[in-house]
Amino acid sequence: MRTLLRLLRGAFEPFERLAYRLFGGESPFHHLGALTIYLFWVVLASGLYVFAFYETSVAGAYASVERLTHEQWYLGGVMRSLHRYASDAAVLTLGLHILRELSRDHHRGPRWFSWLTGVPNLWMVYMLGITGYWMVWDELAQYVAVATAELLDRLPIFTDPMARNFLTEGSLSDRFFTLLAFLHLLGLPLILVGTIWLHIQRISRPRIHPPRRLAAGTLLALLALALVQPATSHGPADLTREPQVLHLDWFYLPVYPLYDVLGASVVWGLLWGGTLLLCALPWLPRRRRVPVAEVDPAWCNGCRRCFSDCPYGAIDMAPHPDKRGKEISVVDPALCLSCGICEGACPSATPFRSVRELVSGIELPQYPVQVLRERARDAARRLRGPVRIVVFGCGHAADPASLARADTAAVPLECAAMLPPSLVEYLIRREGVDGVVIAGCRAEDCEYRLGTRWVEERIAGAREPHLRRNVPRERVALCWAGTDAALLRRCVEDFRARLARAAGAGDDEAPPAAAAGGGGGA
Amino acid sequence: MPERGRAWRAAGRALAYALFAAFVGFFAVRPAWTHLGPGEAVVKVSIVHRGKPLGECRERSEEELARLPPNMRIKTVCPRERSPLELEVWLDGRLLHREVKAPSGLHHDGPSYIYHRFVVPAGEHVLRVRLRDSVRAAGYPYDRSERVRLDPGRALAVDFDPAEGIRFR
Numbered sequence: 001m002r003t004l005l006r007l008l009r010g011a012f013e014p015f016e017r018l019a020y021r022l023f024g025g026e027s028p029f030h031h032l033g034a035l036t037i038y039l040f041w042v043v044l045a046s047g048l049y050v051f052a053f054y055e056t057s058v059a060g061a062y063a064s065v066e067r068l069t070h071e072q073w074y075l076g077g078v079m080r081s082l083h084r085y086a087s088d089a090a091v092l093t094l095g096l097h098i099l100r101e102l103s104r105d106h107h108r109g110p111r112w113f114s115w116l117t118g119v120p121n122l123w124m125v126y127m128l129g130i131t132g133y134w135m136v137w138d139e140l141a142q143y144v145a146v147a148t149a150e151l152l153d154r155l156p157i158f159t160d161p162m163a164r165n166f167l168t169e170g171s172l173s174d175r176f177f178t179l180l181a182f183l184h185l186l187g188l189p190l191i192l193v194g195t196i197w198l199h200i201q202r203i204s205r206p207r208i209h210p211p212r213r214l215a216a217g218t219l220l221a222l223l224a225l226a227l228v229q230p231a232t233s234h235g236p237a238d239l240t241r242e243p244q245v246l247h248l249d250w251f252y253l254p255v256y257p258l259y260d261v262l263g264a265s266v267v268w269g270l271l272w273g274g275t276l277l278l279c280a281l282p283w284l285p286r287r288r289r290v291p292v293a294e295v296d297p298a299w300c301n302g303c304r305r306c307f308s309d310c311p312y313g314a315i316d317m318a319p320h321p322d323k324r325g326k327e328i329s330v331v332d333p334a335l336c337l338s339c340g341i342c343e344g345a346c347p348s349a350t351p352f353r354s355v356r357e358l359v360s361g362i363e364l365p366q367y368p369v370q371v372l373r374e375r376a377r378d379a380a381r382r383l384r385g386p387v388r389i390v391v392f393g394c395g396h397a398a399d400p401a402s403l404a405r406a407d408t409a410a411v412p413l414e415c416a417a418m419l420p421p422s423l424v425e426y427l428i429r430r431e432g433v434d435g436v437v438i439a440g441c442r443a444e445d446c447e448y449r450l451g452t453r454w455v456e457e458r459i460a461g462a463r464e465p466h467l468r469r470n471v472p473r474e475r476v477a478l479c480w481a482g483t484d485a486a487l488l489r490r491c492v493e494d495f496r497a498r499l500a501r502a503a504g505a506g507d508d509e510a511p512p513a514a515a516a517g518g519g520g521g522a
Numbered sequence: 523m524p525e526r527g528r529a530w531r532a533a534g535r536a537l538a539y540a541l542f543a544a545f546v547g548f549f550a551v552r553p554a555w556t557h558l559g560p561g562e563a564v565v566k567v568s569i570v571h572r573g574k575p576l577g578e579c580r581e582r583s584e585e586e587l588a589r590l591p592p593n594m595r596i597k598t599v600c601p602r603e604r605s606p607l608e609l610e611v612w613l614d615g616r617l618l619h620r621e622v623k624a625p626s627g628l629h630h631d632g633p634s635y636i637y638h639r640f641v642v643p644a645g646e647h648v649l650r651v652r653l654r655d656s657v658r659a660a661g662y663p664y665d666r667s668e669r670v671r672l673d674p675g676r677a678l679a680v681d682f683d684p685a686e687g688i689r690f691r
Contacts (some may be wrong), residue, residue, distance in 0.1 A: 032637075084550065143557055150639070159635060164568045167681060203669040222546070239679075241676060244558045249549075250552075
């Protein structure tokens with residue numbers, strides 16, 4: 001299983017690198033879930049327009065869609081095409097979202113809930129798409145309706161075969177289209193909204209809107225497609241004839257050719273088997289438990305910073321057992337992913353404290369702030385050369401150890417946001433390091449969702465705990481290079497060159513702000 | 523960022539959007555799927571019918587009736603369970619399908635439901651459909667044989683009405 005996931009991730013990687021170079025943090029790969037939700041808004045808006053002209057009757061359904069498509073091609077036709085292509089694009093982004101999360105092992109451990117609650121979404125999306133195709137009542141709709149009815153008849157749900165409704169022209173009533181319109185416009189979308197809401201329940205600050213430029217670009221691309229290749233209908237449904245050659249929508253309807261070839265039992269076996277497999281994946285095999293963040297009541301003053309920064313809502317606040325009127329952070333082990341972002345958020349993690357043993361209010365037992373400070377300090381003290389740099393590297397991005405040399409030291413982190421900003425100041429002011437690089441996942445693509453954003457805001461002084469103003473920002477660089485080792489190397493070398501130039505120019509001429517390779521600057 | 527690099531990136535983004543739209547547009551309607559070959563037609567058989575009672579009806583005796591509450595004194599009683607339907611579909615003298623369908627319901631007292639779709643070569647055929655709805659009678663009380671012309675793509679419906687028997691529509 002691990003090999004399969006590695007292969008899957010490897011398949012994504014070249015496309016992701018390319019997209020990151022073109023789009024930066026707005027890469028579509030970083031916003032697949034939000035893009036899917038956005039596309040459903042497009043589907044909803046265009047669908048409402050189309051429905052305004054739709055007639056819910058056997059005789060009127062096809063004719064009304066045809067009128068809209070041809071007589072009002074400039075708006076109705078475009079809206080219909082947009083409705084179809086945005087739905088197709090949503091299946092594409094949804095599929096990529098599922099595969100990408102799977103390839104990154106984001107389906108196991110405390111994330112199982114989001115994964116599992118995503119499975120019904122898949123069914124809802126397909127049911128919505130399929131009922132949408134029925135509404136046109138052309139040959140394709142007839143093919144889909146009859147095959148769906150035959151498939152459903154294989155399940156022990158209905159005693160009277162549903163397929164009888166499509167036996168002859170007279171067996172279908174207008175009420176069927178009223179029911180269909182209710183299902184497609186109200187019933188299924190409402191359920192889908194509910195399942196999406198459930199899907200994002202266990203994450204804080206869910207990203208449900210893609211960046212504006214990405215949203216606009218996607219919409220423009222789909223509009224262009226709608227104009228170049230307008231969505232059209234097949235011939236009208238005719239129950240005395242069997243549809244022959246169909247221009248199938250392979251995003252929504254691949255199950256029907258499968259049914260034609262393999263029969264109902266195999267198709268249901270594949271659908272239910274696939275669903276069960278998706279549901280069971282979080283436990284195939286179960287994720288190894290990593291020690292979760294621990295709170296030290298003596299040092300927790302209830303400042304709520306870890307509570308605010310935790311990307312998974314794993315931290316709650318409760319009355320402090322020892323300090324009257326104060327709160328204490330409480331970690332829910334079932335939700336904690338051991339990212340260490342809370343450790344970087346804790347004000348008591350400052351390395352300037354003159355205590356024998358540095359203990360933070362909240363920290364990872366496997367990588368406490370004392371160990372982090374010692375590693376960073378020891379690394380800094382071994383540095384030699386004109387421009388001495390310490391690189392903090394997130395454990396899910398390119399390994400900075402490959403950059404280590406006499407004038408460059410690498411210190412690993414679980415997440416970039418695990419680094420308390422005060423440790424940057426400590427290295428520069430106390431240990432005399434020339435520059436500090438914080439390297440991590442690609443921008444807007446943090447393994448732990450919010451780490452890169454929190455680092456940017458803390459370094460920029462927009463979020464607590466912030467890097468103090470007396471630390472020259474040009475001596476800090478953020479490199480959101482992801483797994484691209486070459487990009488990280490380039491970022492560090494560019495930073496070194498800037499530092500060297502600044503040192504050569506003297507104190508009167510300040511060096512330019514440290515821009516990050518492929519990401520934001522400090 | 524140098525102007526040239528910015529222009530290349532913009533061009534790359536435009537190309538990415540175009541590829542995305544092309545991918546969506548292609549698989550939204552292509553490749554075409556041939557559901558039914560050019561020389562084929564379809565016969566759909568759909569029958570809903572309640573079989574005859576499984577056993578004989580009998581008359582209650584006066585003593586039996588007297589023992590029953592007044593509102594339940596019905597003279598003729600029949601067994602609740604129904605006979606299964608036996609269906610045979612023949613095409614040009616060749617048995618295409620045979621099926622025995624049990625009655626629906628927990629007590630097997632409901633109708634039997636049969637639905638089947640057959641893909642057959644287009645052209646002229648002799649279609650024969652026969653149905654038996656009683657285990658107590660020999661033979662097939664409903665039997666219809668007819669020469670039918672099935673043009674390519676034609677969907678012939680075969681259903682059943684107790685008054686009219688088997689219908690080809």
